[in-house]
Amino acid sequence: MKALITGGAGFIGSHLAERLLEQGHEVAVLDNLSTGSIDNIAPLKGARQFSYAIDSVTNEPLLAEMIDRSDVVFHLAAAVGVKLIVEQPVHTIETNVHGTEVVLKHANKKKKLVVIASTSEVYGKSPDVPFGESADVVLGPSSKHRWAYACSKLIDEFLALAYWKEKKLPVVIVRLFNTVGPRQTGQYGMVLPTFVRQALAGHPITVFGDGTQSRSFTDVSDVVGALVALASEPRAVGEVFNVGNTEEISMRGLAERVKAMTGSRSPIHLVPYDEAYEAGFEDMPRRVPDLSKVAALIGYKPKFALQEIIQRVIDHIREH
Numbered sequence: 001m002k003a004l005i006t007g008g009a010g011f012i013g014s015h016l017a018e019r020l021l022e023q024g025h026e027v028a029v030l031d032n033l034s035t036g037s038i039d040n041i042a043p044l045k046g047a048r049q050f051s052y053a054i055d056s057v058t059n060e061p062l063l064a065e066m067i068d069r070s071d072v073v074f075h076l077a078a079a080v081g082v083k084l085i086v087e088q089p090v091h092t093i094e095t096n097v098h099g100t101e102v103v104l105k106h107a108n109k110k111k112k113l114v115v116i117a118s119t120s121e122v123y124g125k126s127p128d129v130p131f132g133e134s135a136d137v138v139l140g141p142s143s144k145h146r147w148a149y150a151c152s153k154l155i156d157e158f159l160a161l162a163y164w165k166e167k168k169l170p171v172v173i174v175r176l177f178n179t180v181g182p183r184q185t186g187q188y189g190m191v192l193p194t195f196v197r198q199a200l201a202g203h204p205i206t207v208f209g210d211g212t213q214s215r216s217f218t219d220v221s222d223v224v225g226a227l228v229a230l231a232s233e234p235r236a237v238g239e240v241f242n243v244g245n246t247e248e249i250s251m252r253g254l255a256e257r258v259k260a261m262t263g264s265r266s267p268i269h270l271v272p273y274d275e276a277y278e279a280g281f282e283d284m285p286r287r288v289p290d291l292s293k294v295a296a297l298i299g300y301k302p303k304f305a306l307q308e309i310i311q312r313v314i315d316h317i318r319e320h
Helices: 011-022 038-044 060-068 082-087 089-110 145-167 191-201 220-231 251-262 292-298 306-319
Strands: 002-006 026-031 050-054 072-075 113-119 171-176 205-208 214-216 239-243 248-250 268-271
Touching: 002 011, 011 026, 011 038, 011 220, 026 038, 026 060, 038 050, 060 089, 072 089, 072 220, 082 089, 082 145, 089 113, 089 145, 113 145, 113 220, 145 171, 171 220, 191 205, 191 251, 191 306, 205 251, 214 251, 220 239, 220 292, 239 292, 248 251, 251 268, 251 306
Parallel strands: 002 026, 002 072, 026 050, 072 113, 113 171, 171 239, 205 268
Antiparallel strands: 214 248
């Protein structure tokens, strides 16, 4: 298989590139390094079946050429992180919507399979937990920039499924739930590496809101395994899949777990959302996936439990 990974120098993309190369596939990466890092793919540069370009998916002549050489496109390039989304809503919407638009347009010329990385954010404020792929989504008002990311990714999904319905472009949509692991940075608001760095430095561990909001964290190794398996399964085409972990923990609970596992004496500080992000910021109270659909199709079952997931992040940050 010849795979193109947009956003391939990012956290998830670089792990996906590694996995594909390990399995003997050819991998090309396209990344503008806006949130990715060349360090993430530096160890791959010597691999004979690996190539990369530092550029944007909006460079359409380059994108068209790279798609033409590929059998499958893993479209991971996107604006990521709540902090970036709140501070740069125009960038978020334009990057996510236009980037996906051009990928689908050029993939459609040769009917190349596109696997689109979407997000659990699209479920919004829905109280129907665990979230199922066919459930209603409940987004906040357009005056709250926080929902711009969810809305833009939902448009990506609608557009991809429209290409499948109208033009028979093979697409697979994967809604990822709080993916974490080695190489993830807390620079854009990712909570687990932020907590771990604060704990190891002896700084206050800052929990936004009242700390009761809960998430379920998935190791990046489980996520890339699912992405590869879904790309290889013809019955996945035209479908939407949750990929995540069902082990739920509150943010206050996560801070306490990180503090205990690092042996830190850091105090845990609650920071109001208005202070952390912007006035009137809204959050998802819970985020837990229903994994029955992806389990039935590819036998997906996360291998890493929360304790091991946290330990892997701690070990990586200590080492680096």
